[in-house]
Amino acid sequence: AQSVAQPEDQVNVAEGNPLTVKCTYSVSGNPYLFWYVQYPNRGLQFLLKYITGDNLVKGSYGFEAEFNKSQTSFHLKKPSALVSDSALYFCAVRDRSSNTGKLIFGQGTTLQVKP
């Protein structure tokens, strides 16, 4: 079965420190990979995606993610965290062979950045 795992329910980091939010997936072939962020009582905002090419993808608000095919991972990173980065982060994947556009989401990781 296809699945996405975000092994940490919550990540705590001090402002100014680097942050990593982990994501691993189990999908056949080479999936499309996405990261979204959600602020309280709001919809999801797209951060970045991996389609093909360079394994390091840069996105909005200084975030980046590294695709690792051998480890089937797509970890989200930021060199220097801001308090305003505190939110709920979702990793999602789509099977390239799918004709539905269906996204499979992880359960989400709450990022808490403390001053």
Add this chain to the structure above:
Amino acid sequence: DGGITQSPKYLFRKEGQNVTLSCEQNLNHDAMYWYRQDPGQGLRLIYYSQIVNDFQKGDIAEGYSVSREKKESFPLTVTSAQKNPTAFYLCASSLAPQGSGYEQYFGPGTRLTVT
């Protein structure tokens, strides 16, 4: 939240009543989706539509119904058959989904409470 609107933001209903959630997009996207979000479970796909007058069941369609009479609109009806309807409902849209790396854009969500 881009060009997707959802209304109302909060909705309260008595058990046994049907309720319809609105979703409108002005992005000229072909595909539209409905997700349900529960704490700690990520997002689960209810229904999706790739073209006007066509839609398919997602992973948790029981107790829900949709229509797609216009490209811009994809309303979701939560029927009395849905056993646990209290949740946060998110609508999304994207360009042609088949085999593409297009990201989905999300609306602000509707929080439904059924008592």
